Amino acid sequence: MPDTGPQQRLSTRLAFLAAGLSMSAWAPLVPLAKLRLGLGEAQLGLLLLCLGAGSLLAMPSTSFLTARFGCRPVVLCSGLIVCLVLPGLAFAPSALLLGCVLFTFGAAIGTLDVAMNIQAVVVEKNSGAALMSGFHGLFSVGGFLGAGSMALLLWLGLNATASATVLALLVGAVLAGAASGLLRETDAQVRDAPIFVMPHGAVILIGALCFLCFLAEGAILDWSALLLTEGRGPDGGAGQGGLGYAAFAIAMTLGRLTGDRVVGKLGGQRVLLLGGLCAAAGFFCTVLASSVAGMLAGFVLIGLGASNIVPILFTAAGSQRAMPASLAIGAITTLGYAGILAGPAAIGFVAHATSLPVAFAGLGCAMLLIAASATLGASSAPKAVSK
Template identity: 55%
Template sequence: MTASSASTTAPISATAPARPLAASRAAAHATRVAFFISGFAMAAWAPLVPFTKTRLSIHEATLGLLLLCMGAGSIVSMPLAGALSARWGCRRVLVASTLLVCASLPLLALAPTAPWLGVALFLFGAGIGGLGCAGNIQAVLVERASGRPMMSGFHGLFSLGGVAGAGGVIGLLGLGASLWQATGAVAAVVLALLAAAGPHFLARGTEQSSPAFARPDMESGSVFARPTGVVLFIGMLCFILFLAEGAMLDWSAVLLTQVQGMPAERAGLGYAAFAAAMTLGRLTGDRWVRRIGPPRAVLAGALIASAGLALATLAPTWPLALPGFALVGLGCSNIVPVLFSLAGRQHAMPESLAVPAIATMGYAGVLMGPALIGFVAHGTSLVAAMLVLVALLVGVAMGARRLGALD
């Protein structure tokens, strides 16, 4: 899609042509539902992992490779979702991605062999990636039209969806439901939410009208546009934040048991404290961001997260470490939403290219983070690896000043 065609595309509503749909309350509610669906469906897979491993009799190494298929599907679909959202509108991409998620969910439970599970995970990841990318593009448009911060609240619904999805599947399996019954129930809930929110997704995408978009790589219609300038900078910050989130998911329990001597059966409390604080921070974050501004929100959040991670890493006992994990979640909670919001304000790239580029760099942090931390920990120690992450979060705080030009 060329820059000239992008600049003439604007969000429209079939029922109210004079008023952009992004400005309506229905569009904002639909965006929240899209984020909830994404978190709900993605988290539903987590409780299935041990059952699937046992059912297919696969080893840890094989399972690790299979899980990469999910990440590969997301990374492939994100740039495509951005380009298709600009050309066909967020609604079509959100609906198609959600239907792909619903179709692949039962396949995760029914895959007869490991290769078929890899295919199902790739399709599932592609649906999740497309849903997340198009959802963030719609969120940028809705927030821009509203004239007030909304992105933290949208991401908060993703976190709530994660709690509901994982908890719901755990409950169903605990009641004796089979894997395909549990995934079928999740798909049914997602379809019901889609039916309610789908008509209010944005019918068409939009791009900012700016001469800065007239770049050769965009004129050629490339889907995989190379991020440069401020977009690359925002993507690097997202990489660090997603790396920190991945570290909390994969290494918090190990840190608590090996360093602070926490009993293994309680080690999940570290991530639980992180996730609960992040959800609370996002649901209340829009008001805070509006009060102090996006750059200061990034600065304060990164400093809180770095201090929390230092406490969680260096605390001599686990009761002192748990508040540190909560501070990491609280500090990180609003930084990524603010960065996606700023992606809609920059003039270096249209959001249909900027958002998927930033999302892809962030998701690379989730995929690569655990391995990078493990590599550093193997060469030094887990404490040293976590302190490297503390330094990276301090770097995010130092970089917040550069974001002031977009505020």
């Protein structure tokens, strides 16, 4: 059994922080890239798909690499690639080259995501404490810090390339701090894993639930502003469009940072049930509320309810016995990213056929399915937090 003491916990948290910093650093560069290259919305949409495609293609192979070589080299190598290509996102001179850089960036982010979650599963399992929500909370914190730092650097007058380089150096420094506690080997089940196993048994259920949860997150990111600003009473203005996602993201971060204690006291299954019900109530609130304040309360409920669902599902993937843990983590992470990519388009199709409130009500029903899954034993999260 690998050593998973305080240093390993700290390194896992730093890996999640670095991933959040990396992923969010691209967001402030999107409008600059659009302006620099003279891209239309359709062209930009295709380029953004390059990032998602890189992640989805890299994730399954990451399970094999981590099983064979351990988490440390995979996390550090993928993190190094992120640091090297991040400035390229700011100065790529053509749409074709930007697409290639985005694909590479997405592949590195996807690899880092799977490897750090495998590390998190091993560290949590061997510690006997509920830790996964806190790990994912650091990813959310990194997202705030990365986007905020990039915006601040650009506001201070640094050009895009210099700002991206500063963020790349920051990510590198965080990963350097994490290096000593990253696992050079994992447990026996992971080390002996085959190259590929078709997802089956509990992994299919866990992956489907991850898909639904990430689908909802992707939909909120792209559609919450429109829901807030269209036909929602006299207090709904265009300037308030971003408040919905902000309320959701802040609530989710707070929920994850306090989630380990909650899961430790209530148990994973109960938190999964209550979280699904809370998120469902939030979606129905956004649909039924007649004011912006009421809708924002709904987004807060969604963030709080959904905050610990994915961490609990990752814990469950590491605890199931249907297939090796590393391959299970790769499978559910891939399905989760697929949900993020599919969510905005799916909501668009449903909204076109019916209306946007109806589409959001459908997301509420999806959260009820997640709550119902708790009665099937979809979670096996640790039941107590070590003191």
